[in-house]
Amino acid sequence: MQKQKFGIVLPIILLSYCMILLDNSIVFTSTVKIAADLNLTTATLAWVTNAYTLTFGGLLLLGGRAGDIFGRKRVFLLGLVIFSIGSLFVGLSTNATTIIAMRAFQGIGSAILAPTTLALLMDNYEGPMRIKAIAYYGATGGLGASFGLVIGGLIASYLSWRDGFLLNVPIGILMFLLTLKFVKGGQAQAGQLDWWGAITSVVGLSALIYGISGGNISVPALIVAVVALGLFVLQERRSVAPIMPLRLFKDNERTSAYVARFFFLGAMISYFFLAPQAMQHVYGYSPLMAAIGFLPETIPQFVGATVLSRLNNRFTNTQLLVFGVMTTLVGVALGAVMGVQRGYWLAIGIPMIIIGIGQGFTLSPLTVAGVAHTDPEIAGSASGVVNTAHQIGSSFGLSVVVSLTSQYTAYATSFNHALIWMTVLMVIALVATLNILRGSHS
Numbered sequence: 539m540q541k542q543k544f545g546i547v548l549p550i551i552l553l554s555y556c557m558i559l560l561d562n563s564i565v566f567t568s569t570v571k572i573a574a575d576l577n578l579t580t581a582t583l584a585w586v587t588n589a590y591t592l593t594f595g596g597l598l599l600l601g602g603r604a605g606d607i608f609g610r611k612r613v614f615l616l617g618l619v620i621f622s623i624g625s626l627f628v629g630l631s632t633n634a635t636t637i638i639a640m641r642a643f644q645g646i647g648s649a650i651l652a653p654t655t656l657a658l659l660m661d662n663y664e665g666p667m668r669i670k671a672i673a674y675y676g677a678t679g680g681l682g683a684s685f686g687l688v689i690g691g692l693i694a695s696y697l698s699w700r701d702g703f704l705l706n707v708p709i710g711i712l713m714f715l716l717t718l719k720f721v722k723g724g725q726a727q728a729g730q731l732d733w734w735g736a737i738t739s740v741v742g743l744s745a746l747i748y749g750i751s752g753g754n755i756s757v758p759a760l761i762v763a764v765v766a767l768g769l770f771v772l773q774e775r776r777s778v779a780p781i782m783p784l785r786l787f788k789d790n791e792r793t794s795a796y797v798a799r800f801f802f803l804g805a806m807i808s809y810f811f812l813a814p815q816a817m818q819h820v821y822g823y824s825p826l827m828a829a830i831g832f833l834p835e836t837i838p839q840f841v842g843a844t845v846l847s848r849l850n851n852r853f854t855n856t857q858l859l860v861f862g863v864m865t866t867l868v869g870v871a872l873g874a875v876m877g878v879q880r881g882y883w884l885a886i887g888i889p890m891i892i893i894g895i896g897q898g899f900t901l902s903p904l905t906v907a908g909v910a911h912t913d914p915e916i917a918g919s920a921s922g923v924v925n926t927a928h929q930i931g932s933s934f935g936l937s938v939v940v941s942l943t944s945q946y947t948a949y950a951t952s953f954n955h956a957l958i959w960m961t962v963l964m965v966i967a968l969v970a971t972l973n974i975l976r977g978s979h980s
Contacts, residue, residue, distance in 0.1 A: 546720050547662045548671055554618065554713050555655040555675065556682040557706055558648045561625070562590065563686020566811060567825050568699040572637070575699070582634045588748070589638045593645030594652075595929040596744035600736045602653030602922020603781040607731055610661060610918060611721055614654040615714060621647025622710030629703035652929075656921035660909065662722060669855075669906060670847060676905030677843035679928070680897045683810055684836040691814075691829020735773045735781035742766030747930060750937040783916050786923060790977035791856075795907035798970035799927040802863065802900065804935015805870060805963035809893070811936055812956050813886060819949040820878050831882065835890035835897075842898020856974050859903035863971045866896030867964040874957035878950050907974060935963055 565572075565587055573583045605613040624644030631637035659671045693702045742763050749760035774780040787793045814828040823831060846858060869892030876885045908924040909917065939959045946952040 544663070544667065544671065546716065548659070548674065550713055550716050550721060551655050551658055551662075552674060552678050553709070554614075554651060554717075556678050557709055557713075558621070558651055559679065559682030560686040560689060561644070561648075561703070561706060562587075563683050563810070564690035564693060564699075564702040565590075567687060567690030567694045567814065567829060568702060570825075571694055571699045576631065576634060576637060578634055582638075585634075585638050586641055589642040590645040590648070591929070591933055592744050592747050593642045594648045595747045595926065595933060596740045597646060597649035598653060598926040598929060599739045599743070599782050599919070599922045600731075601650040602657070602918045602920075602925070603736075604650070604731065604918075605654040605657050605921075606915070606918035607779075610654045610657050611717065613650055614658060614721075615717060617647050617650030617654060618710050618714045618717070619647075620644075621651060622707050622714075623647075625703045625706035625710065629700040629707075652925040653918060653921040656905070656909065656924065657918040658721060660912075660917045660921075661914075669850065672906050672909065673847060673850065673902035674843075676902030677846070677898065679905065680806075680839055680901040681836070681843065683807070684832065684839055684894075684897075687810060687814060687832050688829045688836060691826045695824065695826040730779065732773070732777045732779055732781045735770060735777055738766050738770035738773055739781060742770050743926070743930065747933050750934050780919075782919055782923060786912075786916060786920055789911050791907050791910045791974050792912075792920065792923075794970045794973040794977070795904055795910070796923060796927045798859075798863065798967045798974075799904050799908065799924065800931035801935065801963045801967040801970065802866070802904065803928050803931040804938070805960040805967065806866075806893075806897065806935075807932035808936045808939040808956065808960050808963075809870065812939070812953055813890075816878055816949065816953040817882070817886065820953070821882060831886065832890070834887045835894040838891050838894030839898040842895045843902060844898075846899055846902055855903045855906050856971075858899055859907065860968075860971050860975055862896050862899030862901075862903065863964070863968045864896070866893050866900060867961065867968055869893035869896055870957060870964050871961045874954065874961050878953050935960075939963075 569583055569586070572578065572586060578586070601613070601617070621644055624640050624647055627640040628637055628644060631640060656672070656675055659675055660668060663671045690702065693699065742765075745759045745766060746763035749756045749763055770782075771784075774782055774784050787796075814825075814832065817823040817828040817831050818825065842862075849858060869889045872892060873885060873889035876889070878885045905924060908927070909920045912920045939956050942959050943952045943955045946955060
């Protein structure tokens, strides 16, 4: 029997998804140069990230459902255009207003691209090929963020921060042309978009992200978020064409995967954000050395994701997922027990190796579980919820960890306590993961 091949469609979709993830990680290591070049204050600089996060996280559900209704290929191409234009003008920005506005515009493109990339994989592959394709998609989610730190460190050290954004333009054009020729998209579905659901979800999710990001009016924002999201759920219950079908949450595997992804990414993005700073503040590393210091995490993650694809036939997706989350938890907890003052290898290097292996085994199975048992009618919505859990979980975890450790003036003490709270988030992710295992045995 001839072995099936993925062809060019899988690289097109994965490279487009990776472009989004790399872009956000690059910002983490370029903030100092961006601030110096554009004369940004600390508060203004925070909005370079927050503007992107607000539109990205707030519009994900809308982007996922739009792909279901208007056709995923068409919506995917629109996302590529918006993201590429936004990237161009971010790279050409000369003041705070322009870069913040264009980062928000980029976020709109990302909100369209992220859910439609996953849904397109489900349109273009079937059976075992689909499972493998989704697994590669999940692995890209972790590797894109990790490699982004390394690439960002190189760009911050040897090039202009603008190059990291301008690079997206030729890549976006190439992906657009290749998508037109090679990618097939799901058929547009009859019906109208649930505009009430779209409005309440955008307001609710944006207010939630703003509130947990520690804005100046965070408490009123959280109140708005609770009210808007409550109205959103009521709307989805009565809508004949909901933007987020509530039947998505009737499946134990999918619901548990959303919860696990929320807390897992909360812990991991906190680690990605704080560990490079710890290496610079505690060990005196340069941005480039801090980026290279992340290789003990990045390389094992790549190897773990590669090995995972060969183990799918021997173990269930849930078994691999439980192993991945437990391993990641061990790595984070080891770092917390050691303490950053013990030196790079004991405190960061060895825990990173364990974390990298765990991530390599976690993100692919989490993605598979998040879209398990879906039909074409709700594939885009399921993809939107997966990416929403990813994005909001990241914002939630980072905000909580930073706020709970902000009272410590010594950076070593702050980072050590941050690791403790990351461990707590990982424990919750493990409990949710074990609930999938329990459900599969009941």
